[in-house]
Amino acid sequence: MMRICKTKDTKVTAFTTKKIYERVQTYLKNTEEYEIILKEDNETISHFLNRVETICNEKIDLLFVNTIQMSTIRVAPYLGFKPKCKMILTIHMVNHWLKQKIAFNPRHLLRSGDVSCSILLVHRFILPKYDAINVIYSPLKEYIQENTDFKKPVFTLPFNFYNGAKSSKKDNKIKFVVPGLIETYRRDYDLTLDVFEDLFKKYGKKIQLTLLGKPVGKGGNKIIERCEVLRKKGYDVSFSKGFIPEQEYDKILTEKNVIFSPLNIETKRESGIIEIYGKTEGSALPFEAIQYCKPLIVPQEFNIIKEMKSSTLQYKSSEDLEKILEEIIENKDKLDKLSKEACKNSEKFSLPVLQEYFTRKILDKIDSL
Numbered sequence: 019m020m021r022i023c024k025t026k027d028t029k030v031t032a033f034t035t036k037k038i039y040e041r042v043q044t045y046l047k048n049t050e051e052y053e054i055i056l057k058e059d060n061e062t063i064s065h066f067l068n069r070v071e072t073i074c075n076e077k078i079d080l081l082f083v084n085t086i087q088m089s090t091i092r093v094a095p096y097l098g099f100k101p102k103c104k105m106i107l108t109i110h111m112v113n114h115w116l117k118q119k120i121a122f123n124p125r126h127l128l129r130s131g132d133v134s135c136s137i138l139l140v141h142r143f144i145l146p147k148y149d150a151i152n153v154i155y156s157p158l159k160e161y162i163q164e165n166t167d168f169k170k171p172v173f174t175l176p177f178n179f180y181n182g183a184k185s186s187k188k189d190n191k192i193k194f195v196v197p198g199l200i201e202t203y204r205r206d207y208d209l210t211l212d213v214f215e216d217l218f219k220k221y222g223k224k225i226q227l228t229l230l231g232k233p234v235g236k237g238g239n240k241i242i243e244r245c246e247v248l249r250k251k252g253y254d255v256s257f258s259k260g261f262i263p264e265q266e267y268d269k270i271l272t273e274k275n276v277i278f279s280p281l282n283i284e285t286k287r288e289s290g291i292i293e294i295y296g297k298t299e300g301s302a303l304p305f306e307a308i309q310y311c312k313p314l315i316v317p318q319e320f321n322i323i324k325e326m327k328s329s330t331l332q333y334k335s336s337e338d339l340e341k342i343l344e345e346i347i348e349n350k351d352k353l354d355k356l357s358k359e360a361c362k363n364s365e366k367f368s369l370p371v372l373q374e375y376f377t378r379k380i381l382d383k384i385d386s387l
Contacts, residue, residue: 019082019177020052021045022372028381031055031078033070041264063095074101080384082152084108084177086144088115088289093136097143104387106173106380107145108152112298113291115140116166123290133289149387155300157321171387173380178305179372180364183272191254192347193226195274197267197306200229200257202237203287206280211244213340218253221347228256230270271310275353276346278315279303280339296321311364313356315342325367329360 020042024030031053032039039056043049055073057066074081081103086096088111109115114137121133150171153159159172196210207229214227233242245257262270271277285299286292293299296319304326307314316322318332331346333339346353365371 019084021369022175022179022376024051025373025377044264067095067099071099071101074103078103080104080106082106082108085110088133088136090132090135093139093144097139100147104149104384105147106150106152107148108154110300111293112158112162113293116162116168118291121289121291123288126288129288130290133291153300155296155304156323157296158298158300161297175372175376176305178302178309180308180311180368183309183311191224191226192353193228193274194276194278195228195230195271196278197230197271198279199231200233200238200241201235202241203285204282206282207241209336210280211248213336213343215248216340217343217347218248223254225347226254226256228270228274230262230267232258232261271306274312276315277307277312281317281320283317283319307360308364308367311361313360326363329356329363
């Protein structure tokens with residue numbers, strides 16, 4: 019976001035924590051181009067937001083608030099937060115923010131009660147203060163416009179862009195990667211390992227599978243245990259049991275041939291509210307394919323933006339998925355074609371393209387927000 023917003027006509031100030039800044043500053047070409055305001059270690063969120071508001075009142079024209087988690091303790095500090103500048107809020111779960119009036123899950127009453135209270139506070143006191151919202155994936159904008167009563171502008175500014183990454187070097191092994199935290203409610207890892215075990219039996223050392231993310235909870239650890247079993251059988255399965263640093267994450271993704279994600283399209287959180295990936299909840303997955311210039315494989319139900327259709331394959335079942343993967347493994351020309359299309363499609367989301375969108379759609383119209 020900092021790089022997208024930094025144009026020849028803008029000055030960018032970032033408000034964040036020390037821990038987050040340490041992780042992102044690697045990606046800033048010149049940190050001196052930005053002003054960085056950090057939350058102190060012993061400073062409360064409310065006090066930090068008061069400082070942010072004061073600075074915004076003095077010199078900020080437009081403020082992006084990129085995430086407010088849907089819980090009472092996270093929402094509460096924003097109740098009195100109202101800088102004089104224009105504000106755009108990024109939301110990641112449309113049903114939580116714009117559709118639901120109450121959350122209910124008999125198995126998690128405390129969590130659903132907490133989310134219900136948050137929804138009430140958001141609708142009455144927080145959303146009305148914002149001049150527009152941002153979503154990272156364009157199908158979410160379509161859903162908002164067709165299925166909610168939100169009338170203010172909705173922008174589609176993603177958090178990733180193509181920055182000239184080169185495709186992986188070709189070798190005799192086709193390398194598949196499943197990026198993201200290993201959370202079983204997000205992705206069907208059992209389906210993945212079932213299908214790839216069959217493929218390993220058939221194609222042996224011609225393929226590699228990498229789960230690129232740390233395991234979360236009992237479900238994540240069980241998937242790691244399954245991976246260890248497959249590795250003992252001699253199959254090329256890579257995984258990590260802990261956090262993967264950004265530079266290592268970048269290096270690994272750059273080296274792979276195909277990004278695969280067995281998304282569970284419909285997710286039901288502890289709150290009881292259902293979200294649908296690619297429709298009501300944004301996923302960074304398509305933009306990781308864009309950022310790293312890779313073909314993508316996802317379930318049939320996932321809404322793919324039109325700019326990515328020529329480099330994306332979609333499956334209807336485990337049998338269908340296995341056929342798609344076999345065709346890629348056996349037909350190198352198909353993989354080459356997909357890879358070339360992926361790079362063409364990534365160019366549509368380069369930094370200059372997103373900066374033009376930011377300037378033309380947001381900055382030039384800021385006064386009318």
